[in-house]
Amino acid sequence: MDTITKPASKFRKKIVRKFPTVTGIGVFNCRKILGSDSWSQHAWGNALDIFGPRHTLARLAGWATGRFISRVWKVQTVIWQKQIWSYDWHRWEPYDGVAHTTHVHVDFRPRKTGVPPCAQ
Secondary structure, three states: OOOOOHHHHHHHHHHHHHOOOOOEEEOOOOOEOOOOOOEOHHHHOOEEEEEOOHHHHHHHHHHHOOHHHHHHOOEEEEEEOOEEEEOOOOOEEEOOOOOOOOEEEEEEOOOOOOOOHHHO
């Protein structure tokens, strides 16, 4: 049951055009966050894992966390290079979860909660 939320779908289309060196984008994965009882936003299709050259990913992470882009494109969380950025606090902080050194994770507002349809 592959799904993708509207914010994730729109953002995916935008980054494919804006960052043509992106080599892959993962969306749906019915799973919990590693080491947690919480469901990953991927379980609702509300998150993207974006792969590509390191310089592209660094530019993309910076672009996605800008105040205008994050507001317009409903970006909630960006994880990259052992750091996490949130729309709630608008700054990078250390992240002790999965390192995210090979890809950028982006998820969107509104955050999904409860049990996703794929697990019911």
